[in-house]
Amino acid sequence: MTGTTTRPRATRAAGLLDWRLLIGVAVVGVLLVASLFVGVYDIVGAEDGWQMFFITRVPRTIALVLAGAAMAMSGLVMQLLTQNRFVEPTTTGTTEWAGLGLLATMIVFPNPPLLVRMVGAVIFAFIGTMIFFAFLRRVTLRSSLIVPIVGIMLGAVVGSVSTFVALQTNSLQNLGVWFAGSFISVIEGQYEVLWVVVLIVIAIFVVADRLTVAGLGEDIATNVGLNYNRIVLLGTGLIAIATGVVTVVVGNLPFLGLIVPNIVSMIRGDDLRSNLPWVALLGVGIVTACDIISRVIIMPFEVPVSLILGIVGAAVFIALLLRQRRAGAL
Amino acid sequence: MALITAAPHAPAAPREASSPRRSGAFPTPRAARRYWLVVAALVGLALLFGTLLISYANPMPLGTRGFWLIAQHRSVAVFVMALIAVCQAVATVAFQTVTNNRILTPSIMGFESLYRAIQTTSVYLFGLAGLVSFTGVWSFVFQVVIMMALACALYGWLLSGRFANLQVMLLIGIVIGGGLGAVSSFMQRLLTPSEFDVLTARMFGSVSNANPAYFPVAIPLVVVSVAVLWAMSRSLNTLSLGRDAAVNLGVNHRRTMIIVLIAASALIATSTALVGPLTFLGFLVATLAYQFADTFDHRYLFPVAALTGFVVLSAAYFVMNHIFYGSGVVSIIIELVGGTVFLIVILKKGRL
Numbered sequence: 005m006t007g008t009t010t011r012p013r014a015t016r017a018a019g020l021l022d023w024r025l026l027i028g029v030a031v032v033g034v035l036l037v038a039s040l041f042v043g044v045y046d047i048v049g050a051e052d053g054w055q056m057f058f059i060t061r062v063p064r065t066i067a068l069v070l071a072g073a074a075m076a077m078s079g080l081v082m083q084l085l086t087q088n089r090f091v092e093p094t095t096t097g098t099t100e101w102a103g104l105g106l107l108a109t110m111i112v113f114p115n116p117p118l119l120v121r122m123v124g125a126v127i128f129a130f131i132g133t134m135i136f137f138a139f140l141r142r143v144t145l146r147s148s149l150i151v152p153i154v155g156i157m158l159g160a161v162v163g164s165v166s167t168f169v170a171l172q173t174n175s176l177q178n179l180g181v182w183f184a185g186s187f188i189s190v191i192e193g194q195y196e197v198l199w200v201v202v203l204i205v206i207a208i209f210v211v212a213d214r215l216t217v218a219g220l221g222e223d224i225a226t227n228v229g230l231n232y233n234r235i236v237l238l239g240t241g242l243i244a245i246a247t248g249v250v251t252v253v254v255g256n257l258p259f260l261g262l263i264v265p266n267i268v269s270m271i272r273g274d275d276l277r278s279n280l281p282w283v284a285l286l287g288v289g290i291v292t293a294c295d296i297i298s299r300v301i302i303m304p305f306e307v308p309v310s311l312i313l314g315i316v317g318a319a320v321f322i323a324l325l326l327r328q329r330r331a332g333a334l
Numbered sequence: 335m336a337l338i339t340a341a342p343h344a345p346a347a348p349r350e351a352s353s354p355r356r357s358g359a360f361p362t363p364r365a366a367r368r369y370w371l372v373v374a375a376l377v378g379l380a381l382l383f384g385t386l387l388i389s390y391a392n393p394m395p396l397g398t399r400g401f402w403l404i405a406q407h408r409s410v411a412v413f414v415m416a417l418i419a420v421c422q423a424v425a426t427v428a429f430q431t432v433t434n435n436r437i438l439t440p441s442i443m444g445f446e447s448l449y450r451a452i453q454t455t456s457v458y459l460f461g462l463a464g465l466v467s468f469t470g471v472w473s474f475v476f477q478v479v480i481m482m483a484l485a486c487a488l489y490g491w492l493l494s495g496r497f498a499n500l501q502v503m504l505l506i507g508i509v510i511g512g513g514l515g516a517v518s519s520f521m522q523r524l525l526t527p528s529e530f531d532v533l534t535a536r537m538f539g540s541v542s543n544a545n546p547a548y549f550p551v552a553i554p555l556v557v558v559s560v561a562v563l564w565a566m567s568r569s570l571n572t573l574s575l576g577r578d579a580a581v582n583l584g585v586n587h588r589r590t591m592i593i594v595l596i597a598a599s600a601l602i603a604t605s606t607a608l609v610g611p612l613t614f615l616g617f618l619v620a621t622l623a624y625q626f627a628d629t630f631d632h633r634y635l636f637p638v639a640a641l642t643g644f645v646v647l648s649a650a651y652f653v654m655n656h657i658f659y660g661s662g663v664v665s666i667i668i669e670l671v672g673g674t675v676f677l678i679v680i681l682k683k684g685r686l
Contacts, residue, residue: 090505094512142681149501150437154680156508157442160613161673168666176534180519258516307520314516318509325509329502 028285035292039065042296060190067190067198068292071254074201074246076287077208077280079261082133084219084276085239086140088151089328092261093129093247095152097159099258101132102244102251103179104166111173118252122197126248132162133240133247186255186308187295198253204246209280215239216276256310259317260287266324290316359631369634372626376641383648384412391656412648414544418605418612419619419643421556425601426616427623427632427639428563431574432594433500436624437680439617440595440602443488443504444511445481446611451514452477453536457529458521474548477607478555478600484510485599489592500591539610539665541651548608555604559597560636566594567632574630612665614672619643621679 040061079092093099105128109116116124136155170176208215218225218235225232250257264287268279294312301307360366388408395401422441429440456473488507522530536543563570569590573580581587605612623639646668654664 139680149505150435153438153442153501153504153508156512157437157673157676160442161670161677164613164666164669164673168663168670171534171663171666176530180522258512308523311516311520315513318513318516321509322506325502325506 025281025285028282028289032285032289032292035289035296036065036069039068039292039296042299063195064187064190064295065292067187067195067254068295069288070198070201071187071250071257072260072288072291073205073284074250074287075257075260075291076264076283077205077261078243078246080265080276080280080283081208081215081239081243082261083265084215085137085236086151087219087221088148089266090149090152090262091155092259093243094256094258095159095262096133096136096155097162098129098133098136098243098247099251099256100159100162100166102126102129102248103256104128104132104162104169105248106252107166107169107179110175111169118197122249122252125252126245129248129251130240130244133244137236137240186298186306186310190254195253197249200249201246204242205284207242211235211238212276212280255308257291258310258314259321260291260313263317263320263324264290267320359629359634365628369627369629369638373638373641376626376638376645379645380641380648383645383652384416387412387648387652387655390652410546411541411544411651414541414609415647415651416644417552417556418541418609418615419647420560420640421601421605422612422616423619423623423639423643424560424563424636425598425605426620427635428570428594429598430620431570431632432591432598433504434574434576436621437617437676438504439613439620440598441606441611441613441616442511443507443599443602444484444514445599445602445606446613447511447514447518448481448484449477449606449611450537451518452480453533454518454521457525457533461529471547471551474545474607475551478551478603481603481606482596482599485603486596489595489599536610538663539606539612539615541609541647543609552604552608555600559600559604562597563594564633564636566590567636570594570632571630610665612668614669614676615643615646615665618668618672618675619646621675622646 040057075093082091082093082096083089102125105124105126106121108128109121109124113120136158139154139158140151166179167176170179214230214235217228217230218232218239222232225235265279265283268282268286272279272282291309291313294316295309298307298309298312301312358366360369388405425440430436430438484507488503522533525533569580569585572583572585573587573590575583577587580590602616619639619642622642623635626642627635627638629635650664650668654667
């Protein structure tokens, strides 16, 4: 009784701002500065260099930050709500739904303004995500791996609808260009809508704890006094807005929401509150790195960032799967 | 005491005369009769649509040389449909049995993305001339070999060893497909619109993509693969009880699985290289076949699935050709219907 000395419990550093995070911010900051100065146009030597700097480079870098953080956090929220590590907007068909919404507005309104396109994409993304969640709630799963497979097949169905519509309206090649995520077209006056995403990121930070509890399942969440359905609706809404806006402005960023949260939780465990800034940061870092690669790989031309992300993301995803397989966790 | 001892000769349930005492594919004679009626109906429909496709709206008067030329030309398309139906149906049924899952289809394994990537690359590197010259038997063989190589690499790597896991393998196949899709869509941006139009025709499954020159390669492949699967149908019947039961009953589970997967991949690869991607056709056909045949026995399932596949394909082509005049979108219509059925089935089943 008296022999035991009560030591304070060793708590993991769960502070939101520890020195590691500052280092991470510094590294990503360096990447962003590099993004400001990488490109074909000589902004230092040319006459209108500074103008060009503020017309394209600054907006592009801001867009990288916003889109990267938003998509990575959307993936995290989705993984919490579905209690499944392999879920993100690419593997649930959310992106395809957003694309279909975009196409729908193009047909209903000729030459719609950006805002109308976005609203269409967001509404469709929301409907699609809700349909997927409804699936998950009606269907009992024997394995967590079936979820992404079903989601991808669902996405294929939606994608074939889009393809059919695009064929009829002779806009298939354009469709491919829209959907391939790229920051090429991000210039002043074209991207300001992306600032909406800041609100989403803040909202996710605010409701992080509730999302964590919701991630424990409906029964537990209800037991601790949470309105489960409301939080699922809220989470889906946030995901849909983020995905819709990013799809319309930038395009499809494959696998981002999948690899970032998985890498963070592998290294840091599953404390959502202290992981959130890391997820946002890593999302920004990966998108920025891929975008810089996409700009320099075939100078003076660019490749869409979705190409780089698709290849890198596929490789990381497969590595994650194999690692889990080895651990026998599946 | 006599009350408790069971009568040694309990009256047997009335059976049909001379039927041996065994539980076959059909529990009752009624089920067997129903099965043969279904088969007869399917054969009737298949013959109907097949002959309609060959002879309907033929501009030449019956019996002239022109009539026969047109009929000959059309019968090639009908034959291709039959071949594709057999490929997709048999492969999907076998695949779903091995994976013990009636939701999956073998075509999501990345074959389609591979096909699209190969086609896009040939246009991208060599322009339209490349696509036109990339139609010989060798290109067909090349595509089938590449797809088979991918499949065998995946199976050999992921289904052997201590950590064999089928679902991990499927997901990796899908993800590889996604990565290939990103590469294809990038190359497609760089094509001129006219190149893209020609490529688009190849991107959707259509029987007009098939070239009779491929038959000497395609037909033996299909025959051998189907024969292998047919010969294994008793093992497949056992496998459908699940892995543990099958192992208990003396089936070498892993070996059977790998052989079946390779045969199924050969069928899907042949079908994809012949006419292009058809994602949900196999799923649609297999799901219908389970309803129609209502038996677990693969010797009875395979023919029904193949017949159903032919009826679905030929009916879709007939309706789209002669009623809606839109033969180019047949595969997309099948995708939509199949995809919708897929979703309904998931929701109705309530488990995966």
